[in-house]
Amino acid sequence: MVTKYQVKVICGPEVYDKNKKADANSKFRLDSSIEVTHVKVVTEDKSSKLSRIKKFLLMSWRLCKEAKKNIKKGDHVLMVTNPFPLITMMGHLKSHRDFTLSVLVHDIMPESLYTDMHIPGAVYPMVESVFNKAYSSTDLLISIGRDMSEILERKCKRFKHQPRIEVIENWADVINIIPKDREAGNKVVIQYAGNIGNAQGVGEFVDVLHDAGCENIEFSIWGTGGGETGVKEKVAEYGMQNLVTFNGPYFRSQQNDVLNDCDMALVRLVEGMYGLGVPSKSYNILAAGKPILYIGEKGTEIWRMLDENGNGVCFEPNDTDGLRKYLQALDVNSIAKLKEMGQISRRLAEEKYSEEIILKKFVVLV
Template sequence: MDNLWIATELFYPEQTSTSFILTKIANRLSEKYSVKVICGQPVYDKKEEKMSAFTLNSEVSVHKIKGFSGDKNSLVFRSFRLVFLSFSIFFYLLKNMKKEEKLLIVTNPAPLILLISILKVLKKIELVILVHDVFPENTVPAGILKSNSLLYKFIKKIFAKAYSKADKLIVLGRDMQSVLEEKIRRYTDTSKICIIENWGDVRGIYPIPKEEALNSTSLPTDKIIFQYAGNIGRVQGLIELLKVIKSVDNEKLIFYFVGDGAVKKEMLDYVKFHQMKNVYFDEAYSREDQLFVLNRADVAFVSLAQGMFGLGVPSKTYNILASGKPLLYLGEENSEIDLLIKEKNVGYSFRNDQINEMIHFFNHFDEKAITDLEHKKNNARKLAENHYSEEIILNKFYNII
């Protein structure tokens, strides 16, 4: 069997979405390649938990780069760690990869993209980049870099050239495809961008009665629950969402945020300061808990901050669909999730600046809206089963790589 190398920041047994997706891809591709993974040490999930839906094939070889501990929410620590990890992976591959072997990398850690473009020249490898985040463009809405700064323009230029060196670029949606096409146009005429969406776990996640899912919580059972579950980070626009919720006057609704991340404390402080009685918080949850967590919602938030068009497609979307829950998307118009909602009638979509429209929507969410929810719930589950199952999406990776 030919060798396929996979380089990533996160891999099994981490339960984050990137790790889960890369592990599943590695398992599937081990059916036709000898798969060798090079990755970092666990950062988020340091204990290996037995999960029936998440295992690693014994045929997949894994080498973990030794790192160092620190605050994962610290921008300085995370940047230093990713640079160190990128150089470590690069030198390991430089030493161990043979000429013309195949390499799949994901866009975490970002500095690795630059280093691997050098490796491609040195060893003439076949390079496939799975684009989960578009760097450095995603640093602007996160407030890390300014789009008019010389540093940003320089980094953007060298990364565009590095992306263009790939033999294939796999993106998550139509908006990301258009961004990447524009990004690499200056450096290559070759069309090598293809779309492979993320998938939903349609076997392990499915609709269950809301009352059953709420059993272990203190949430009221007689309310319509709008839920955000996942990383409470800088690019989700959640502080802006709280400002909208502050103006909502509908006693039928509550808003439930589940997870952890860089802006959670700021959200907690905001809710406490404004004495918002319709907002609830819960801790981060494991992948094993998703079935119950997702089924607590009547409607599930998927959000991206202003300026994130084409820079990411939230993977949580597809498990939400698997649970039969409609989406409420807050983000750029004509982004992949916005198009999905409008084309398949699986939820509601608002631009980040449609503040008055969102307040009106929440305040007028009545019995008629609840009836419409049932139709959207059925559409969501059917869409996950027919288009975004694990088998369907992994077959696309098998055929393309």
């Protein structure tokens, strides 16, 4: 963007989770011409819905306050959808100040909130109307998947002003993440790496793995989140400690080693998430040259990508019988086929989803 604009950034703190540390080995660097303003962190209790909502509201207010100070008439503003109340505040600010507003939509609100935080049904229609109006007040909505574009079109269609809706997928880090062979063992290693929350359904996968009685599979979990304790309790209840490993959080600089330490990567979205988000982890899995075991609704962006290219297998969340049979059929003899599928993943990452290719789309559109 610095080749096209004078760039200013308003964002939260570098480390927003008190349980995480800054990555001293991070290779991420900002251009020296970019001016950055950090707003103060808001602490939260992840187990408390009220605490989380308070954090989102306060962070949004702080970010919007800085936006009011910095945004001038004629500016181009690119924002993301987290914290979620910010889009409503920025839509209001845009109505009083003449600037171009583009939104990179990673999560669709309030639908994602209903899935994750379970907004009361009586309140939901009012909240939905507020967010739909905010989306429609923008100039450009950048979705990260074709299914998401469908949802955005539906949300904006009743309003007079219709924003442009374009798809720019997440990118794969093909420079720092390179495929490498894992030391062969006597099990197929399926890995989940990322946030362990309600929408990811890691516990449900453990249920199926238990029902399948698979001694031929090791399930390796990297990451942390609000659902981690529940998954650990489930593993202990099932007596699956020898099949499921918890490796804890990891730094971005460790991704190459982490993502390569498996034969297949799990990407899962619970039912009801159609068009509400695209798991960004999928693209660095492609970079690592791994096939994807995707569990989610048919027609979602990752489903379409895997179906079109043959670099993974897909199951709908309620198809537990099909998933169980697939897992039971996996053994060390399956690894050669998984490697072939992984080669397709890497080729896709290089030819369609590289950082260079994706970022050029932003420069053209915004």
